[in-house]
Amino acid sequence: xxxxxxxxxxxxxxxxxxCTPGQTLLDVLRGELGMTGSKEGCxxxxxxxxxxxLDGEMVCSCLVLAGEAQGRSxxxxxxxxxxxxxxxxxxxxxxxxxxxxxxxxxxxxxxxxSLLDRNPDPTETEVRYWLAGNLCRCTGYDKxxxxxxxxxxxxxxxxxxx
Amino acid sequence: MNAPESKDTFKVVGxxxxxxxxxxxxxxxxxxxxxYKASNMLFGAIVRSPHPHARVRGIDTKKAEAVAxxxxxxxxxxxxxxxxxxxxxxxxxxxxxxxxxxxxxxGTVFYDGHAVAAVAATSQEAADEAxxxxxxxxxxxxxxxxxxxxxxxxxxVIHKDQRQTGLGxxxxxxxxxxxxxxxxxxxxxxxxxxAAATVSEHYSLLPVHQGYIEPHACVATWKADGKIDxxxxxxxxxxxxxxxxxxLHLEIGRIRxxxxxxxxxxxxxxxxxxxxxxxxxxxxxxxPVRLAMSRSDVFRATGPAPGAEIDVTLGADADxxxxxxxxxxKYSAGAFRGTDxxxxxxxxISQYLVPAFSVTGWEVICNMPKHAAYRAPGAPQVNFxxxxxxxxxxxxxxxxxxxxxxxxxxxxxxxxxxxxxxxEIGLVExxxxxxxxxxxxxxxxPNQARGVACGxxxxxxxxxxxxxxxxxxxxxxVAEGNPDIGGSRASMAMMAAETxxxxxxxxxxxxxxxxxxxxxMMTGGSRTTFATGKxxxxxxxxxxxxxxxxAAKMLEVDVGDVEWMDGEAVSKSAGKRLTLKEIAVKSxxxxxxxxxxxxxxxxxxxxxxxxxxxxxxxxxxxGHVTVTRYTAVQDVGRAIHPAYVEGQLQGGAxxxxxxxxxxxxxxxxxxxxxxxGFLDYRMPVASDMPMIDTVMIEKPNPAHPYxxxxxxxxxxxxxxxxxxxxxxxxxxxxMRDLPxxxxxxxxxxxxxx
Ligand code: FES
Ligand code: FES
Numbered sequence: 001x002x003x004x005x006x007x008x009x010x011x012x013x014x015x016x017x018x019c020t021p022g023q024t025l026l027d028v029l030r031g032e033l034g035m036t037g038s039k040e041g042c043x044x045x046x047x048x049x050x051x052x053x054l055d056g057e058m059v060c061s062c063l064v065l066a067g068e069a070q071g072r073s074x075x076x077x078x079x080x081x082x083x084x085x086x087x088x089x090x091x092x093x094x095x096x097x098x099x100x101x102x103x104x105x106x107x108x109x110x111x112x113x114s115l116l117d118r119n120p121d122p123t124e125t126e127v128r129y130w131l132a133g134n135l136c137r138c139t140g141y142d143k144x145x146x147x148x149x150x151x152x153x154x155x156x157x158x159x160x161x162x
Numbered sequence: 163m164n165a166p167e168s169k170d171t172f173k174v175v176g177x178x179x180x181x182x183x184x185x186x187x188x189x190x191x192x193x194x195x196x197x198y199k200a201s202n203m204l205f206g207a208i209v210r211s212p213h214p215h216a217r218v219r220g221i222d223t224k225k226a227e228a229v230a231x232x233x234x235x236x237x238x239x240x241x242x243x244x245x246x247x248x249x250x251x252x253x254x255x256x257x258x259x260x261x262x263x264x265x266x267x268x269g270t271v272f273y274d275g276h277a278v279a280a281v282a283a284t285s286q287e288a289a290d291e292a293x294x295x296x297x298x299x300x301x302x303x304x305x306x307x308x309x310x311x312x313x314x315x316x317x318x319v320i321h322k323d324q325r326q327t328g329l330g331x332x333x334x335x336x337x338x339x340x341x342x343x344x345x346x347x348x349x350x351x352x353x354x355x356x357a358a359a360t361v362s363e364h365y366s367l368l369p370v371h372q373g374y375i376e377p378h379a380c381v382a383t384w385k386a387d388g389k390i391d392x393x394x395x396x397x398x399x400x401x402x403x404x405x406x407x408x409x410l411h412l413e414i415g416r417i418r419x420x421x422x423x424x425x426x427x428x429x430x431x432x433x434x435x436x437x438x439x440x441x442x443x444x445x446x447x448x449x450p451v452r453l454a455m456s457r458s459d460v461f462r463a464t465g466p467a468p469g470a471e472i473d474v475t476l477g478a479d480a481d482x483x484x485x486x487x488x489x490x491x492k493y494s495a496g497a498f499r500g501t502d503x504x505x506x507x508x509x510x511i512s513q514y515l516v517p518a519f520s521v522t523g524w525e526v527i528c529n530m531p532k533h534a535a536y537r538a539p540g541a542p543q544v545n546f547x548x549x550x551x552x553x554x555x556x557x558x559x560x561x562x563x564x565x566x567x568x569x570x571x572x573x574x575x576x577x578x579x580x581x582x583x584x585x586e587i588g589l590v591e592x593x594x595x596x597x598x599x600x601x602x603x604x605x606x607x608p609n610q611a612r613g614v615a616c617g618x619x620x621x622x623x624x625x626x627x628x629x630x631x632x633x634x635x636x637x638x639x640v641a642e643g644n645p646d647i648g649g650s651r652a653s654m655a656m657m658a659a660e661t662x663x664x665x666x667x668x669x670x671x672x673x674x675x676x677x678x679x680x681x682x683m684m685t686g687g688s689r690t691t692f693a694t695g696k697x698x699x700x701x702x703x704x705x706x707x708x709x710x711x712x713a714a715k716m717l718e719v720d721v722g723d724v725e726w727m728d729g730e731a732v733s734k735s736a737g738k739r740l741t742l743k744e745i746a747v748k749s750x751x752x753x754x755x756x757x758x759x760x761x762x763x764x765x766x767x768x769x770x771x772x773x774x775x776x777x778x779x780x781x782x783x784x785g786h787v788t789v790t791r792y793t794a795v796q797d798v799g800r801a802i803h804p805a806y807v808e809g810q811l812q813g814g815a816x817x818x819x820x821x822x823x824x825x826x827x828x829x830x831x832x833x834x835x836x837x838x839g840f841l842d843y844r845m846p847v848a849s850d851m852p853m854i855d856t857v858m859i860e861k862p863n864p865a866h867p868y869x870x871x872x873x874x875x876x877x878x879x880x881x882x883x884x885x886x887x888x889x890x891x892x893x894x895x896x897m898r899d900l901p902x903x904x905x906x907x908x909x910x911x912x913x914x915x
Contacts, residue, residue: 044457077190
């Protein structure tokens with residue numbers, strides 16, 4: 001099967017890869033590009049463990065064909081922290097014990113960041129509905145919601161201070 | 163040593179530090195089961211049966227082998243024939259031949275999704291293509307899914323000569339009955355006759371899946387020296403080692419299992435599914451092989467927890483004191499025997515003191531995947547029935563549902579179902595805390611109602627090993643053999659820090675592979691913080707003793723003169739103290755490396771109890787149920803890391819709510835699973851849930867250095883009946899069948915239920 005040559009930007013780095021027409025962006029991220037932070041919980045768009053941001057839009061990377069990434073910009077969990085400086089959402093996940101097994105965590109953090117990037121002051125209900133596409137079987141969501149609300153508050157403070 | 167009686171004097175235990183593996187997990191660096199890659203690795207694919215029951219007449223792999231890139235095919239014929247032995251694995255036990263056949267069918271497929279063959283190729287695409295070309299010739303046999311149907315004398319026979327245990331002399335049971343387990347005491351008929359009020363009802367539940375988000379995955383390599391390395395995520399690397407060894411007929415020492423981070427298990431990753439297959443593919447191909455399940459494989463071939471049909475009769479005197487409890491249930495087992503019927507019997511009424519009781523549990527084989535442990539395995543189903551009946555009994559007597567429970571609750575010193583007296587258990591404290599909780603008296607809105615229930619899990623101890631070593635510069639290293647599913651590295655580090663009297667950050671915890679530490683039973687049964695924690699504390703205490711000896715040498719005093727205080731060896735007579743670091747850097751001159759490995763096998767665990775309060779709102783137009791407020795009260799012994807203990811209470815509660823409202827295995831008439839995906843198997847999502855309020859009652863276990871009881875499982879037990887009661891109270895009709903789906907609620911509201 002002939003492969004497609006794709007050039008794309010991943011977390012600011014220009015990357016190239018070859019993929020088959022049927023391969024998903026998640027397959028390529030985890031396989032060809034060796035970035036296993038995005039997880040596959042279902043492969044069908046139902047769990048959100050594979051959440052990435054594609055040209056500013058939150059997507060399930062298991063539902064995006066790798067070929068579609070041509071010329072576009074992908075942000076993954078690996079790009080959320082700046083070097084060793086955690087993003088406030090990551091820090092709040094740790095402080096609130098918002099992860100147990102941690103398998104859903106990358107998806108939740110990417111999704112939560114995408115929410116706070118567009119809505120800095122969400123209500124609890126807005127957070128719950130924004131994250132309704134991300135499954136967590138361990139935590140019962142309580143601590144995840146609190147971590148995101150707390151991160152939102154901190155980011156608002158940082159913004160006012162800046 | 164540093165294990166004082168009062169919590170106030172703890173420095174580390176009871177605080178909420180950040181877990182050691184946290185940063186790796188919030189940045190996407192942690193390596194879970196599906197993330198591991200080996201050099202020159204092949205990709206495997208498994209062929210699964212599309213039939214619920216069929217004889218495999220033949221398997222033709224020729225076309226598959228012709229696919230470019232294919233290096234090996236494996237079928238049931240590649241598995242050695244085993245002598246049947248029973249292996250105990252903590253909460254469960256199993257027969258080796260059953261479990262080996264479950265890994266790959268050997269002549270007969272017993273459920274939709276049963277593995278029949280496997281292939282390994284240079285790419286996943288090639289492996290999938292080849293798997294689709296493997297031709298399996300099936301002779302379809304009659305199947306049976308429903309418990310009541312499978313229980314019948316004339317049911318389709320699943321296993322000829324099914325081994326049946328627990329039947330009375332001359333007692334005949336249907337061909338698919340595998341177990342009858344009974345516990346009884348007192349004179350039932352007489353006790354019921356004298357009862358002022360009785361409730362006698364039938365309850366039912368469908369099988370549900372553990373629902374961990376990480377699908378099973380592994381890499382195995384069969385090396386030239388005949389040894390096997392396996393990388394996988396599981397609840398117990400030692401379990402994977404033991405089962406792989408027994409299915410492949412190898413000595414245990416030839417297999418080394420490297421534990422990867424585990425993305426949830428809840429009992430479902432105690433079993434072995436793919437590791438022996440990957441090992442055989444590797445043996446044939448001479449290369450490392452990766453096998454990974456898809457989500458639909460996970461639903462079709464792993465889990466679930468038993469479905470159940472349950473009859474309960476409760477009798478009480480006019481004051482609400484129970485005089486009799488008669489419980490009979492049937493649990494499904496899936497294709498092979500399990501053990502949940504036994505634990506079901508043990509947990510059926512163990513929260514109450516009942517003078518006359520009879521509990522009978524039947525286990526029934528049916529054409530579903532071999533059931534697996536799920537958080538408090540066997541307890542939630544029967545608890546749903548008994549606690550729902552208890553709520554109906556309270557209604558009948560006009561009693562408050564918490565009051566009737568307080569009247570009947572077991573307390574320290576009372577006899578358990580086995581007759582032995584209870585130790586320091588905390589059910590009464592939980593019930594009383596629930597009663598005074600503001601939630602219990604909060605006003606309710608229109609279409610809203612409240613329900614309560616209590617529940618228990620025995621918890622567990624058992625074998626664990628931990629080692630503590632001091633590096634040349636005084637760094638403290640702890641190694642344990644239990645995977646960290648929910649923050650256990652943190653609790654081990656905290657207990658070690660408390661014992662040494664040093665700070666939490668100074669402890670480094672590693673989950674060791676099976677060749678690098680002594681045996682440890684799986685992470686399950688709510689045993690890890692209790693048993694492995696005990697091993698860590700005792701290993702640390704032994705290291706402290708060595709440190710004191712070395713300090714005595716350095717200070718030239720008698721060892722009896724040296725005491726360990728706050729991370730330092732103190733000699734009163736010499737008026738000197740040496741820090742851990744000072745002793746460590748001189749260890750070369752005082753006797754060499756300082757370390758200790760401790761194996762323990764504690765069985766003085768204590769059961770845990772929980773009481774849950776649930777408010778629901780029912781939409782009168784659709785029957786849809788929303789949980790509007792939820793509180794979980796639990797006797798946690800002592801919370802080492804309270805945030806992760808709360809997390810256990812919250813996570814279990816939400817799994818229980820999902821079980822009550824949405825989740826179910828749905829088979830069609832052809833016996834294949836209709837909802838093998840997260841879209842149709844609907845687990846709770848964030849927008850379904852309110853915050854889950856928690857109340858931790860701390861009644862320490864005196865047998866543990868820090869009072870740990872185990873907390874992981876109790877929380878899934880009470881929600882089923884608490885949710886059921888809340889909905890029942892809202893619509894004025896008891897809900898006796900799970901899941902409480904909108905159509906069932908709607909029918910009940912409109913008189914069709
Ligand atoms: S893996 Fe993409 S949504 Fe589940
Ligand atoms: S922390 Fe395990 S699935 Fe969310």
